[in-house]
Each structure stands twice: as C-alpha cells, then as structure tokens.
Amino acid sequence: MKESNMKTTLIRSVSVALGMVSMALAVSSVAAAADLEVALVIKNHQFAPAEIKVPANQRVRLTMHNQDATPEEFDSHDLNREKVVPAGAKAVIFIGPLKPGRYAFMGEYNSATAKGAVVAE
Secondary structure, eight states: OOHHHHHHHHHHHHHHHHHHHHHHHHHHHHHHHHSEEEEEEEETTEEESSEEEEOTTOOEEEEEEEOSSSOEEEEETTTTEEEEEOTTOEEEEEEOOOOSEEEEEEEGGGTTTOEEEEEEO
16 A cells, blocks of 8 residues: 555544544533432531422433531432532432432431421423
8 A cells, every 4th residue: 555545544544533522522421411400408417408309211410519517418218319528518429310200318327307208200
C-alpha cells in the first residue's frame, strides 16, 4: 500500500473513532440529564419532604442533604438502598425506575422520627 493511501486510511479510521466517541459522550450526557433530580433534607432527625412523588418507570437522582449535627443513614428495604450521610454533608442516591407504588425509607440512626416514602405514580 502506498504511503498516501495509508495516511488516508489512518485519517479515516481516526475520524470514525472520534465520531463514535463523540456520539457516546452525547448519549451519556442526554441520559444523565434525563434523570429526575429530587432534593431530600434531613433536619431535626426528620425528612423533608416526608413523601416524595416521582414518575413511575423513571430513574431518579435523590440528593440528600443532612443538616443535622450527627450522621444519618438513608435506609430502605423497599428500594434496596443504604447510604450513610455525614453531618452537614450531601449524598446522591439513585433509585428506580420504579413500578407504581409506595416505597418506605427511614433514617437508620433515628428510626423513630426519620421516616418517609417515595410514591411512584
């Protein structure tokens, strides 16, 4: 193969590869942007809001902000999620896509007062 043909083939291959990488990045950006984001606060050992309504069959990015002076653990057997959030910190918990229904959660360290639910409709 002549040197000019090799260069042309190499340039085309690199262009195709770069195009594929660009498409993959664009698709992943759209997918990440499509996640519904819901804020959840823990303050005075209680969740606010105590009930979160989300669309059924959609992945949700739950951002929990612990405003208490002690750590709290988001715990849900229904959602199959556990996440310790240090005092004053934020954490992201991905849930779903969920079938229509009610999914209970609680604060493991303050289970008497820190209770809530996700309602998928």
